[in-house]
Amino acid sequence: MYPAPIAAAPIEHGGDLAAARLLFPGAPEPFIDLSTGINPYPYPIPRLTPDLFTQLPEAAALDRLSAIAAQAYGAPSAAHVVAAPGTQILLPLVAALARPGRAAVLGPTYAEHIRAAAQVGHRVEEVADLARLRNVALAVVVNPNNPDGRIVPREALLACANDLPAGGLLVVDEAFMDVGASGLSLAPDIGRGNIVVLRSFGKFFGLAGLRLGFALAAPPVASRLRARLGPWAVAGPAVAIGAAAMADHSWAAMTRARLAQAASRLDALLSGANLKVAGGTSLFRLVHSQAAPELFQHLGRAGILARRFAREPTWLRFGLPAGERGWQRLAAALAADGWASTGVAAPVRLPSSS
Amino acid sequence: MYPAPIAAAPIEHGGDLAAARLLFPGAPEPFIDLSTGINPYPYPIPRLTPDLFTQLPEAAALDRLSAIAAQAYGAPSAAHVVAAPGTQILLPLVAALARPGRAAVLGPTYAEHIRAAAQVGHRVEEVADLARLRNVALAVVVNPNNPDGRIVPREALLACANDLPAGGLLVVDEAFMDVGASGLSLAPDIGRGNIVVLRSFGKFFGLAGLRLGFALAAPPVASRLRARLGPWAVAGPAVAIGAAAMADHSWAAMTRARLAQAASRLDALLSGANLKVAGGTSLFRLVHSQAAPELFQHLGRAGILARRFAREPTWLRFGLPAGERGWQRLAAALAADGWASTGVAAPVRLPSSS
Numbered sequence: 001m002y003p004a005p006i007a008a009a010p011i012e013h014g015g016d017l018a019a020a021r022l023l024f025p026g027a028p029e030p031f032i033d034l035s036t037g038i039n040p041y042p043y044p045i046p047r048l049t050p051d052l053f054t055q056l057p058e059a060a061a062l063d064r065l066s067a068i069a070a071q072a073y074g075a076p077s078a079a080h081v082v083a084a085p086g087t088q089i090l091l092p093l094v095a096a097l098a099r100p101g102r103a104a105v106l107g108p109t110y111a112e113h114i115r116a117a118a119q120v121g122h123r124v125e126e127v128a129d130l131a132r133l134r135n136v137a138l139a140v141v142v143n144p145n146n147p148d149g150r151i152v153p154r155e156a157l158l159a160c161a162n163d164l165p166a167g168g169l170l171v172v173d174e175a176f177m178d179v180g181a182s183g184l185s186l187a188p189d190i191g192r193g194n195i196v197v198l199r200s201f202g203k204f205f206g207l208a209g210l211r212l213g214f215a216l217a218a219p220p221v222a223s224r225l226r227a228r229l230g231p232w233a234v235a236g237p238a239v240a241i242g243a244a245a246m247a248d249h250s251w252a253a254m255t256r257a258r259l260a261q262a263a264s265r266l267d268a269l270l271s272g273a274n275l276k277v278a279g280g281t282s283l284f285r286l287v288h289s290q291a292a293p294e295l296f297q298h299l300g301r302a303g304i305l306a307r308r309f310a311r312e313p314t315w316l317r318f319g320l321p322a323g324e325r326g327w328q329r330l331a332a333a334l335a336a337d338g339w340a341s342t343g344v345a346a347p348v349r350l351p352s353s354s
Numbered sequence: 355m356y357p358a359p360i361a362a363a364p365i366e367h368g369g370d371l372a373a374a375r376l377l378f379p380g381a382p383e384p385f386i387d388l389s390t391g392i393n394p395y396p397y398p399i400p401r402l403t404p405d406l407f408t409q410l411p412e413a414a415a416l417d418r419l420s421a422i423a424a425q426a427y428g429a430p431s432a433a434h435v436v437a438a439p440g441t442q443i444l445l446p447l448v449a450a451l452a453r454p455g456r457a458a459v460l461g462p463t464y465a466e467h468i469r470a471a472a473q474v475g476h477r478v479e480e481v482a483d484l485a486r487l488r489n490v491a492l493a494v495v496v497n498p499n500n501p502d503g504r505i506v507p508r509e510a511l512l513a514c515a516n517d518l519p520a521g522g523l524l525v526v527d528e529a530f531m532d533v534g535a536s537g538l539s540l541a542p543d544i545g546r547g548n549i550v551v552l553r554s555f556g557k558f559f560g561l562a563g564l565r566l567g568f569a570l571a572a573p574p575v576a577s578r579l580r581a582r583l584g585p586w587a588v589a590g591p592a593v594a595i596g597a598a599a600m601a602d603h604s605w606a607a608m609t610r611a612r613l614a615q616a617a618s619r620l621d622a623l624l625s626g627a628n629l630k631v632a633g634g635t636s637l638f639r640l641v642h643s644q645a646a647p648e649l650f651q652h653l654g655r656a657g658i659l660a661r662r663f664a665r666e667p668t669w670l671r672f673g674l675p676a677g678e679r680g681w682q683r684l685a686a687a688l689a690a691d692g693w694a695s696t697g698v699a700a701p702v703r704l705p706s707s708s
Contacts, residue, residue: 013585018414033409042408053595054396055387056562060372085439085565088584112584119582208410209590211439228473230442230466231367235589236563241407 011111014307014317015208020300027303032326033319035307037146037176037284040322041258042206043245052236062234065243069214072246073199074187079219082226083234083242087175087198087213091116093228094196094215098122098169101137106130106152108312109142110173130156133170134163142173144180147286147307147317149279157186161195170195178204178252179259179282193218201238203283204255205245212238259283262320265327270318273334284319292316298339304330365465368661368671369562374654381657386680387673389661391500391530391638394676395612396560397599406590416588419597423568426600427553428541433573436580437588437596441529441552441567445470447582448550448569452476452523455491460484460506462666463496464527484510487524488517496527498534501640501661501671503633511540515549524549532558532606533613533636547572555592557637558609559599566592613637616674619681624672627688638673646670652693658684 014035021031066078075081084090091112095103100121105113107126117124122138130152133139139160143152161170172186174197187197197216202208212234215225234242245251259282266285267277275295278288284307289295296308296316307317321327333339368389375385420432429435438444445466449457454475459467461480471478476492484506487493493514498505515524526540528551541551551570556562566588569579588596599605613636620639621631629649632642638661643649650662650670661671675681687693 010581011585013410015410016413017409018412036410038408038410042404045404045407050396050399051563053399053561053563054392055371056367056369056390056392056556057565058370058372060370085443085589086586089439089443089587091584092582115581116584202410207407208586209405209407211411211586211589227364227469228446230445230470231364232440232562232565233443235439235565235592237591238589 011115012310014305014319017305020305024300024303027301029303032304032321032329034321034330035305035317036208036319037281037317038203038208038319039206039255039259039283040262040320040326041255043241043248043251045207045241046244048237048240052240055236056232057234057236057239059231061236061239061243065234065239065246068243068246069199070216072249072252073197073214073216074185075197075216076188076191077219080190080216080222082215082217082222082229083239084213084215084225084229085234085238086202086211087173087200087215088112090198090213090215090225092119093225094169094171094198095122095138095140096120097196097221097224098138099167102135103138103140104133104136105140106133106142106145108148108309110146110175113140113142113171113173130160133160135165136168137165138169138171139164140171140173142175143184143186144176144281146176147280147284147309147315149281149286151180151184154184154186154189158189161189161192164194168194171198172196173198175200175203176281176283179256187216190216191218193221196221201242201246204252207241207245210238210241211235212242256282259320266318266320269327269331269334275334278315280317284317287316287318288314289316290314294339298336299333302329302333302336304333365469366664368659368673371659374659378654378657381655383657386658386675386683388675388684389659389671390562390673391635391671392557392562392673393560393609393613393637394674394680395609397595397602397605399561399595400598402591402594406594409590410586411588411590411593413585415590415593415597419588419593419600422597422600423553424570426603426606427551427568427570428539429551429570430542430545431573434544434570434576436569436571436576436583437593438567438569438579438583439588439592440556440565441527441554441569442466444552444567444569444579446473447579448523448525448552449476449492450474451550451575451578452492453521456489457492457494458487458490459494460487460496460499462502462663464500464529467494467496467525467527484514487514489519490522491519492523492525493518494525494527496529497538497540498530498635500530501634501638501663501669503530503635503640505534505538508538508540508543512543515543515546518548522548525552526550527552529554529557530635530637533610541570544570545572547575550575555596555600558606561595561599564592564595565589566596610636613674620672620674623681623685623688629688632669634671638671641670641672642668643670644668648693652690653687656683656687656690658687
């Protein structure tokens with residue numbers, strides 16, 4: 001069980017190059033950030049008119065965004081869509097939809113789910129087995145999972161939702177579902193009322209700085225979330241860019257193919273360096289290696305930031321390099337002789353933190 | 355007392371031109387939006403680098419924004435500053451800092467405060483007298499007030515905070531304090547712990563679409579709010595533009611003078627039309643008139659949107675026109691003969707809604 005103090009403790013995340021530069025002060029620039037699962041081929045930002053910045057976002061524009069998102073994600077209607085400034089800010093609001101009680105998060109996974117559930121008064125447990133998601137007030141599954149790409153079949157999730165007690169809620173975080181196999185999403189199933197699906201805009205569209213995310217839920221649940229966010233929750237530029245990007249289905253198809261190709265190239269690089277790719281999605285790959293701590297240091301000194309995990313020191317997650325220069329630098333760093341011999345020979349398993 | 359259902363009911367706001375166009379389909383374009391209190395002379399948007407959109411906002415950039423905001427607002431330190439995607443989203447989070455109990459909002463005022471307090475379980479009452487803000491779990495004052503510009507002296511607010519029971523909280527919404535007299539803000543007083551000050555970026559800087567706002571609070575309280583928002587609450591463009599704008603103290607001084615001048619011009623226009631200016635700030639003026647409903651209709655047909663109030667049908671609030679053309683159109687519409695005779699002679703007081 002995670003005790004209450006975890007609710008306030010900050011969690012380490014990828015994507016903080018300023019912190020990386022402090023950790024590796026002599027590293028060559030530009031630093032290459034492979035520590036996130038953000039698409040390095042961003043959707044081209046359309047021209048932004050000044051009124052997107054100066055005026056309050058209009059309700060009609062938000063309705064249009066919601067309709068486009070419903071279609072892109074396969075939700076029944078715009079009334080099932082809640083737009084938010086990122087999914088992160090939704091986590092405690094969604095967790096609070098279930099009356100405080102036992103919460104179970106299928107893990108290991110994105111750590112903020114445990115923190116958010118604890119914040120709103122749940123007694124949270126990380127469980128390794130889907131069967132232990134039954135008989136809880138709140139069940140959370142990240143699907144496909146971050147960082148290992150583990151996929152829970154749709155039928156298994158629906159069975160889990162069926163087994164929840166009255167008032168119980170299944171939250172399925174589909175942050176990486178844009179690159180998942182089709183037919184996996186639970187977006188079509190939210191009408192039943194005890195399922196909330198979270199979708200992230202910034203990762204797949206490569207625009208994480210924009211802060212845009214969605215909760216998909218039955219209309220009464222969606223209304224409760226909307227009421228908590230209040231009017232104008234999403235910035236004007238995010239409403240406009242989000243609507244343009246999510247309506248562009250051909251860009252999405254092209255990008256899925258491009259990301260799959262890039263992920264294969266990453267697999268080849270990692271395997272070529274005798275690293276075992278244990279899983280992932282087209283936006284990141286997870287490596288299991290006893291030498292992970294040394295590899296993290298070696299890459300850092302070469303100006304390449306991978307994602308390490310305090311609780312799982314033998315894991316390293318790699319996002320996709322942005323351009324050919326990045327690929328070359330990653331290849332060179334992985335091919336460098338002797339990096340594994342600079343650290344301890346047999347890395348010890350660190351005690352679990354968060 | 356406001357019953358629970360109000361927590362979910364949407365509230366009408368200014369700034370929705372799409373709705374105005376439906377209301378006044380034949381009106382000349384461009385529609386002039388005077389329904390908000392947003393500065394029509396926006397801070398010039400600096401060049402935005404692509405990484406502000408593509409990358410997650412970095413912790414170091416947010417820290418810098420908080421330090422700049424602390425200086426601009428007169429808060430003791432960056433640790434006292436919580437940046438958020440607009441103050442609106444903070445309202446229920448701030449109201450929830452006080453244990454659910456009796457809440458009192460000094461009114462009439464910005465309606466979302468009552469809704470937010472009700473949402474998180476308070477029994478909310480709108481009170482007309484500062485003395486009735488004592489012995490409540492949550493006391494809320496908008497200062498200067500919206501829409502009438504009423505100012506509560508700092509000493510009276512500190513006395514109110516002193517009289518709160520243990521665990522009680524005074525929230526001072528200083529959304530329009532950027533154009534208030536100096537020395538009025540409670541930002542320097544937040545260290546004591548039972549005061550939270552809200553500051554809005556978008557109104558004074560004329561960039562409401564950006565969604566940026568702040569809670570100023572004692573560091574332990576600020577930490578609780580930050581934990582609820584989670585990482586990356588503010589979009590990259592908002593972090594960058596906010597830091598540039600709030601560090602530009604000469605722009606702020608110039609703009610305060612410019613807004614005061616524009617507000618005087620608005621006063622002259624309104625008075626010239628025999629309308630009584632009952633209050634306001636440099637960003638808006640409030641008119642009291644029995645003919646307010648007809649004036650709203652008349653202006654709407656002329657393509658000018660004022661802000662009406664369902665609960666106070668004799669009130670109309672006017673923001674500042676953006677350019678000379680807007681001033682001329684407002685002057686012409688106010689000077690038009692006979693507009694007051696098109697409606698009912700003696701407007702009836704509509705039943706209170708929200």
